Amino acid sequence: MSELLDLARALLERATGAEEMEVFLARGVENEVRAYQGEVEDLSSSSSAEIGIRILVDGPQGARVGTAYAGSLDEGAVAEALANARDNARFATEDEFVAFARPDGVAAVAMDLVDPGVAATSMDEKVAMAIELERLVRGGDPRIRQVKGADYSDYLSEAAIVTTTGIAAGLERSGAYVSVEAIASAGDEDQTGWGLSVGRAPGELSLESAAADAIRRATRMLGAVKPPSAKGVAVFDPRTAATLWSIMGSALSGDAVVRGRSFFAGRLTETVASELVTLIDDPTDPRHFAASPFDAEGLASRRNELITRGRLDRFVYDTVSARRAGTASTGNAVRGGVSGSPTAGCRALQLVPGDYDQDEILRHVGQGVFVESITGVHSGVNPISGDFSVGITGLMIRDGVLAEPIREVTIASTLQRMLLDVVYVGRDLEWLPGLAAGQTLAVDGVTLSGS
Amino acid sequence: MSETLVAPDVLARVLNESMGRGADFAEVFVEDRAAQSASLDQRRIQELSSSRSRGAGVRVVVGETTGFAHTADLSESGLLAAARAAAAVARGGGGGVAEVALETLREHPSRAEVPPASVAKSAKIELMMRADEVARSRADAISQVQVGMSDSTRRFVVANSEGVFAADDQVRTRFAVSCVAVGDGGMQTGYRPLAATRGFEFLTPDAIEDAARGAADQALTKLSARPAPSGDLPVVLAGGSGGILFHEACGHGLEADAIMKQASVYAGKVGQRVASELVTLVDDGTMTGEWGYLAVDDEGRPGARNVLIENGVLTDYMWDYLRARKEGRASSGNGRRQSYQYLPMVRMTNTYLLAGDADADEIVAQIPRGVYVAQLGGGQVNTATGDFVFGATAAFLIENGRITTPLRDCNLIGNGPEVLKRVDAVATDFSTTPGTCGKDGQQVAVGCGQATMRLSGITIGGTSS
Numbered sequence: 001m002s003e004l005l006d007l008a009r010a011l012l013e014r015a016t017g018a019e020e021m022e023v024f025l026a027r028g029v030e031n032e033v034r035a036y037q038g039e040v041e042d043l044s045s046s047s048s049a050e051i052g053i054r055i056l057v058d059g060p061q062g063a064r065v066g067t068a069y070a071g072s073l074d075e076g077a078v079a080e081a082l083a084n085a086r087d088n089a090r091f092a093t094e095d096e097f098v099a100f101a102r103p104d105g106v107a108a109v110a111m112d113l114v115d116p117g118v119a120a121t122s123m124d125e126k127v128a129m130a131i132e133l134e135r136l137v138r139g140g141d142p143r144i145r146q147v148k149g150a151d152y153s154d155y156l157s158e159a160a161i162v163t164t165t166g167i168a169a170g171l172e173r174s175g176a177y178v179s180v181e182a183i184a185s186a187g188d189e190d191q192t193g194w195g196l197s198v199g200r201a202p203g204e205l206s207l208e209s210a211a212a213d214a215i216r217r218a219t220r221m222l223g224a225v226k227p228p229s230a231k232g233v234a235v236f237d238p239r240t241a242a243t244l245w246s247i248m249g250s251a252l253s254g255d256a257v258v259r260g261r262s263f264f265a266g267r268l269t270e271t272v273a274s275e276l277v278t279l280i281d282d283p284t285d286p287r288h289f290a291a292s293p294f295d296a297e298g299l300a301s302r303r304n305e306l307i308t309r310g311r312l313d314r315f316v317y318d319t320v321s322a323r324r325a326g327t328a329s330t331g332n333a334v335r336g337g338v339s340g341s342p343t344a345g346c347r348a349l350q351l352v353p354g355d356y357d358q359d360e361i362l363r364h365v366g367q368g369v370f371v372e373s374i375t376g377v378h379s380g381v382n383p384i385s386g387d388f389s390v391g392i393t394g395l396m397i398r399d400g401v402l403a404e405p406i407r408e409v410t411i412a413s414t415l416q417r418m419l420l421d422v423v424y425v426g427r428d429l430e431w432l433p434g435l436a437a438g439q440t441l442a443v444d445g446v447t448l449s450g451s
Numbered sequence: 452m453s454e455t456l457v458a459p460d461v462l463a464r465v466l467n468e469s470m471g472r473g474a475d476f477a478e479v480f481v482e483d484r485a486a487q488s489a490s491l492d493q494r495r496i497q498e499l500s501s502s503r504s505r506g507a508g509v510r511v512v513v514g515e516t517t518g519f520a521h522t523a524d525l526s527e528s529g530l531l532a533a534a535r536a537a538a539a540v541a542r543g544g545g546g547g548v549a550e551v552a553l554e555t556l557r558e559h560p561s562r563a564e565v566p567p568a569s570v571a572k573s574a575k576i577e578l579m580m581r582a583d584e585v586a587r588s589r590a591d592a593i594s595q596v597q598v599g600m601s602d603s604t605r606r607f608v609v610a611n612s613e614g615v616f617a618a619d620d621q622v623r624t625r626f627a628v629s630c631v632a633v634g635d636g637g638m639q640t641g642y643r644p645l646a647a648t649r650g651f652e653f654l655t656p657d658a659i660e661d662a663a664r665g666a667a668d669q670a671l672t673k674l675s676a677r678p679a680p681s682g683d684l685p686v687v688l689a690g691g692s693g694g695i696l697f698h699e700a701c702g703h704g705l706e707a708d709a710i711m712k713q714a715s716v717y718a719g720k721v722g723q724r725v726a727s728e729l730v731t732l733v734d735d736g737t738m739t740g741e742w743g744y745l746a747v748d749d750e751g752r753p754g755a756r757n758v759l760i761e762n763g764v765l766t767d768y769m770w771d772y773l774r775a776r777k778e779g780r781a782s783s784g785n786g787r788r789q790s791y792q793y794l795p796m797v798r799m800t801n802t803y804l805l806a807g808d809a810d811a812d813e814i815v816a817q818i819p820r821g822v823y824v825a826q827l828g829g830g831q832v833n834t835a836t837g838d839f840v841f842g843a844t845a846a847f848l849i850e851n852g853r854i855t856t857p858l859r860d861c862n863l864i865g866n867g868p869e870v871l872k873r874v875d876a877v878a879t880d881f882s883t884t885p886g887t888c889g890k891d892g893q894q895v896a897v898g899c900g901q902a903t904m905r906l907s908g909i910t911i912g913g914t915s916s
Contacts, residue, residue, distance in 0.1 A: 036515075036712075037515075039514075039515050039516060040516045040540065041515065041516065041517065042516075042517045042518075042519065042794060043516065043517070043518050043519070043539075043540050044518070044519035044520060044521075044537075044794065045519075045520055045536055045539075046519075046520055046521045046522075046536075046792065047522075048521075048523065048792070049523065065498055066498070066499055066500075067498055067499070067500040067501070068500065068501040068502065068503075069500070069501070069502035069503070069504075070502070070503050070504070071502075071503070071504035071505065071506060071523055072504075072505065072506075072523040072524075074523075077503065077505075080503060081501070081503070084501035084503075085501070087572075088498070088499035088500060088501060088572070089499075090572075091489075091496060091499050091572045091573065091576055092495075092496050092497065092498055092499065093494075093495035093496045093497075095495055095497075145713075146712060146713055146714060148712055148714045148835070149712075183713075183714060183835050190716070190835050190836055191835075191836060192833055192835045192836060226910075229681045229682045229916070259492065259493060259595060260594050260595055260631065260633070260638075261595060261631055261638075263637065263638065339500070339502050341498055341500070375831040375833070375838075375839075375840050376829075376830065376831050376840035376841070376842055376862040376864075378828075378829055378831075378842075379827075379828050379829035379830055379831070379840065379841060379842025379844075379862055380840065380842045380860065380861060380862030380912065382640060382860050384631060384638050384639075384640050385637060385638050385639050385640060385673075385859070385860065386637070387859050387860040387861065389679070389842075389860065389861035389862045389912040389913065389914075390840070390862055390912070391831070391838070391839075391840035391862055391864045391912070393838075407836065407838055408838050408864055408865065408866055408910065409864065409910070410681075410840070410861075410862055410863075410864050410910065410911075410912025411912075412678075412679075412681065412861060412862075412912050412913055412914045413914060447681050447913070447914040448681075449681035449682055449864075449910055449911060449912045449913065450682070450910065451682075451683065451910075
């Protein structure tokens with residue numbers, strides 16, 4: 001680990017006196033196995049190394065930044081990236097708010113995110129897991145006609161972020177993942193279901209629960225109908241609720257807010273949600289798969305309460321958006337990989353659990369629609385205007401229990417209304433891959449569009 | 452040019468090493484991609500960014516199993532190490548001696564007239580500033596303008612154990628304007644992309660100003676938008692981005708990987724009627740300059756024009772090397788990958804509906820009540836059930852044959868085979884639109900196209916009754 005940090009620090013010595021420099025190094029190994037019909041369909045095993053360099057130059061009206069990336073740590077690639085970053089910095093507009101992060105006195109929480117199981121497990125055992133997962137699904141129910149793919153993947157990665165402004169953050173993590181997509185059939189009808197299990201090492205994965213989830217989701221959709229249009233309560237399962245919170249999270253970005261691209265702009269301290277909603281971003285919670293001691297600028301991660309009992313308390317900031325807004329970074333710099341530049345974003349969302357399990361919520365709701373999968377998030381949800389319209393599959397809720405499956409329908413509302421219309425929050429918090437955890441969530445006032 | 456990536460004799464030795472343990476097929480794909488991007492926000496050039504990725508992916512096929520490894524080390528020893536890693540799937544194989552003989556290299560120099568590298572960064576910035584100025588000048592209600600620009604030069608050489616040896620030089624350039632308008636009812640957004648497999652020659656001042664006006668006006672128009680209706684209505688899709696409908700409604704379901712796993716509603720339906728007879732659908736990698744254009748695909752197969760549906764009858768699927776080999780046929784030139792770090796798979800190129808002979812205005816005039824979709828913003832499909840969604844980012848009510856009130860963003864939902872049968876008019880005004888298609892975690896550039904077209908009914912995912 002410290003080797004990568006040392007390498008990054010050594011590169012900082014190339015900065016001239018007239019510039020600040022940030023070096024982001026990442027290295028990793030990845031394995032992926034796909035099983036199909038009892039055999040290995042694809043097996044890939046790869047390593048990669050990447051560097052991102054940012055150069056900052058101060059001027060009379062503010063700072064300019066230039067960025068460059070290389071998919072190799074070879075001297076030639078690094079030298080080219082440095083030259084490009086320097087040249088690119090000449091062309092940015094000077095901006096008084098642009099700056100690199102500086103140490104802010106917040107200590108990073110120690111976290112052990114590497115499980116030796118990833119390295120200690122042989123490739124043969126990993127292959128066997130993918131094959132076994134497929135077998136469990138194919139053999140788990142006579143209505144399962146096909147398994148599109150049963151996948152195992154894992155990674156071991158390390159990263160270092162250093163700057164001439166005093167940042168030095170090193171990070172190592174591991175992860176393992178299985179997923180499977182099942183196709184259930186009855187007559188001419190096909191339905192699909194997807195199951196997964198996530199952990200920091202293969203030993204934490206449950207093939208049985210991933211298989212059971214895929215089978216249950218595929219088979220219980222058989223016989224799905226297109227219901228008539230209606231308006232009422234939608235109950236989201238933990239996975240689809242997590243998708244919803246990820247969308248809400250993008251509107252809580254301080255960068256979106258300060259640029260006037262969030263429907264939350266100007267609403268701090270107002271009631272924006274039902275009092276059942278307390279939304280927290282906490283990458284220091286080791287149970288969250290997105291947990292990490294540092295953000296993408298190398299500042300310590302911290303717990304931020306964003307909405308407290310419905311009241312909008314805080315946005316999340318990286319260094320630049322915080323300066324624009326006249327506040328301090330909340331440790332929420334995120335980037336799209338080593339080549340991306342930091343911006344502000346939620347990192348590890350969780351809603352404080354409520355009092356009910358899923359069955360109780362269904363019973364209280366009585367009539368409505370239960371949402372098990374969502375499609376079209378990138379095409380039908382607009383976190384600037386708040387418009388929300390997505391395709392779903394799921395089941396009708398009748399007399400407080402799950403009834404017939406439904407398909408080819410949409411649900412629609414606005415993000416603003418949905419927050420206010422939260423009527424039940426489950427206690428069944430589920431840790432999921434991605435930036436949000438989820439639990440059963442009931443939202444009123446949702447339009448179901450069908451036949 | 453391509454010789455500078457890796458010498459032919461080295462590629463042959465890497466293939467020999469890959470085949471050495473008794474594989475059926477081996478391939479080495481070497482890529483060098485240089486890209487530049489820039490963004491403008493709040494009247495400032497935020498940042499210019501450069502990236503460079505060079506590396507090779509080696510795949511080895513043994514029976515039904517594919518082994519894959521990639522490396523950024525293009526030295527002979529680095530490539531041989533990747534070959535051995537990929538060939539590890541051939542355990543217990545024969546260990547025979549392979550002698551791969553490569554064909555003469557087929558090269559395809561870029562046809563970009565103004566290569567991105569020849570354009571000064573300051574000139575690129577001028578274009579972005581101009582777009583910002585034009586968009587803001589439309590109205591004071593335009594509160595935010597973002598302009599993004601990117602170009603990439605992707606050179607690759609691919610060689611395989613069957614002797615295929617081809618190189619391509621793909622230059623893609625993209626320019627997009629996003630606007631936010633503020634009104635009494637909140638904020639609305641507008642967006643216009645320009646993208647082509649060309650150099651900067653297509654980014655003329657006219658094209659850029661037109662995109663800026665289009666993005667600004669779309670946001671302004673939507674300020675008076677009402678919630679979209681819910682339920683089934685006739686829908687007219689404007690030319691261009693309406694092609695996304697076919698990309699989702701049947702394009703993905705006609706990819707041979709889904710077909711061979713019996714995970715598509717179109718499996719086993721070649722020769723059958725699957726759409727209205729007005730539907731002739733083509734996937735065409737040879738459309739020079741289009742966003743999904745390619746001289747050769749990422750397996751070295753020449754891009755091709757493939758008719759998928761002819762007058763409503765399913766004629767063929769799209770194929771990559773591996774899927775085609777299993778069927779004892781040739782690839783259709785649809786084997787693509789995001790980069791050397793990924794395995795190729797079946798992907799679309801430019802997918803479009805051939806124009807019909809109806810009049811675009813007449814198609815609208817015949818509808819008493821319906822929805823006119825001026826711009827689609829992407830979609831998603833489940834190929835096994837055929838259910839798909841696509842988003843309307845600019846839509847209007849049709850009342851008594853006239854386009855009237857603007858509608859807020861919403862998704863439309865349908866089932867591919869059912870929707871294809873409801874195409875009841877296709878006009879003559881064909882145009883195309885660029886998009887990014889994601890599948891199994893890989894993004895590739897694709898084009899979509901169609902003329903103004905009508906569906907007799909589809910479900911609109913709005914909130915008003």
